[in-house]
Amino acid sequence: MNFDRKKQIRFKNDDDIRLLREVVARNPIKNKNKWTEVAAVLSTPMFVLDARRVRERTNLLIEQHKRENRENLKKSGVDEDVTERTTLLDEIMELKEEEEREKKEEKEKKEKSENLGKEIRKRALECLTPKKDDESDIPKRRYSQTYLVDYLKEKSEMEIATKRTELELRKEELRLQKAQFDLDREERLQRMEVEKQEKIAFMDLLKKLTNNK
DNA sequence: CTAATTAATCGCTCCTTACC
DNA sequence: GGTAAGGAGCGATTAATTAG
Numbered sequence: 001m002n003f004d005r006k007k008q009i010r011f012k013n014d015d016d017i018r019l020l021r022e023v024v025a026r027n028p029i030k031n032k033n034k035w036t037e038v039a040a041v042l043s044t045p046m047f048v049l050d051a052r053r054v055r056e057r058t059n060l061l062i063e064q065h066k067r068e069n070r071e072n073l074k075k076s077g078v079d080e081d082v083t084e085r086t087t088l089l090d091e092i093m094e095l096k097e098e099e100e101r102e103k104k105e106e107k108e109k110k111e112k113s114e115n116l117g118k119e120i121r122k123r124a125l126e127c128l129t130p131k132k133d134d135e136s137d138i139p140k141r142r143y144s145q146t147y148l149v150d151y152l153k154e155k156s157e158m159e160i161a162t163k164r165t166e167l168e169l170r171k172e173e174l175r176l177q178k179a180q181f182d183l184d185r186e187e188r189l190q191r192m193e194v195e196k197q198e199k200i201a202f203m204d205l206l207k208k209l210t211n212n213k
Numbered sequence: 214c215t216a217a218t219t220a221a222t223c224g225c226t227c228c229t230t231a232c233c
Numbered sequence: 234g235g236t237a238a239g240g241a242g243c244g245a246t247t248a249a250t251t252a253g
Binding site for chain 1: 221
């Protein structure tokens with residue numbers, strides 16, 4: 001028995017929607033401290049939340065959403081209901097994926113440039129270390145200096161070249177990502193619109209039927 | 214009603230980041 | 234280098250909800 005444990009706060013569907021809206025609006029995936037803001041916005045005296053609670057609830061919802069998607073797919077492609085709830089969850093998942101991709105890329109880039117630096121330094125060092133005596137017809141100092149200059153030149157050229165290609169690649173990637181994202185969003189909105197129209201048509205039909213009675 | 218299932222809380226640990 | 238601070242996730246425990 002633990003007496004200092006808080007009373008549990010259960011999320012209702014409305015609460016979930018409000019939560020998901022805030023998460024999409026503020027993107028705490030990218031700015032960790034935003035979890036606090038989200039919690040502050042959603043908290044009322046009756047419904048007290050902290051950043052951790054908000055984060056854990058979001059994760060739980062996403063887990064459930066993923067599970068549902070998997071199951072729908074298995075049951076031979078039942079389309080998910082197009083509701084605000086699922087739309088929001090999809091968007092949050094995209095935010096998460098985007099963040100992950102960015103982190104991975106950053107890491108890879110860092111490693112790459114580190115390796116490049118190491119390599120060049122190593123080679124420069126090799127050329128600076130004294131050779132055996134039998135090569136001494138070339139003055140040591142001159143010998144190493146020219147090589148050092150060469151390597152420095154090589155180094156900066158390589159860096160500029162790789163940076164340029166990396167930048168172009170990155171730009172292209174971003175463009176594609178954005179295009180895909182916009183496409184997805186457009187598709188979802190359209191689906192929602194179609195559903196709304198169908199609902200309206202259905203209601204009209206109902207009205208007609210009842211009036212004609 | 215009780216048993217089973219699902220969700221919330223919390224302690225702990227691991228990771229990253231900032232600072233020395 | 235290391236280490237303090239804070240975020241995040243995992244798992245055990247407990248509480249609430251649902252099924253039977």
